[in-house]
Amino acid sequence: MTLLSALLLVFLVMDPLGNIPLFLVLLENVDPKRRRIILVRESLFALGFLLLFLYLGRYVLGMLGISQEALGIAGGVVLFLIALRMIFPQPGGMFGPTPRGEPFIVPIAVPLIAGPSALATVMLLATKEPGRLGTWALAVLGAWCASTFLLVSAESLRRVLRPRGLVAIERLMGMILMTVAVEMLLSGIREFLGA
Helix, strand or coil, rough: HHHHHHHHHHHHHHHHHHHHHHHHHHCCCHHHHHHHHHHHHHHHHHHHHHHHHHHHHHHHHHCCCCCCCHHHHHHHHHHHHHHHHHCCCCCCCCCCCCCCCCCCCCHHHHHHHHHHHHHHHHHHCCCCCCHHHHHHHHHHHHHHHHHHEEEEEHHHHHHHHHHHHHHHHHHHHHHHHHHHHHHHHHHHHHHHCCC
């Protein structure tokens, strides 16, 4: 996997365009001047979690006795389920109902930006090719920068793309993510079978 493909994968898994409606709902009762501050703060927390899982995730997996093949298969299943929800949205949003007020870490940093699929994806990158941690860190940083830019621009994007445009882009990203999920699943199964 190249730096660009890893960056694109992490970006798709973070799903910033699909999360824009959720962020707008979560922050609708927050003073507009505070929204950007909150989004940047939460994005920094999310980046911290992503890098923590990138660098330490494989050690946690080792302590738990989880194989690389099992992580690949589980990551593929989780990505597939996330992609299904992107293509066929649920009434309560991707992660269900969200609380009101000014959020702190939950639910914006985790699970919306650094969700289970993003954390599993960076752990999978690190366990598959641990010698390329610097490349994977650059991919995470690039995806995070692009995601944070889109989230900070959420109000403007909502006006430009309108709700239908946001839904169309989220579904397109879901289709791309679904193919990545199937490839991860098949790769994990191939590795398990020793093919």
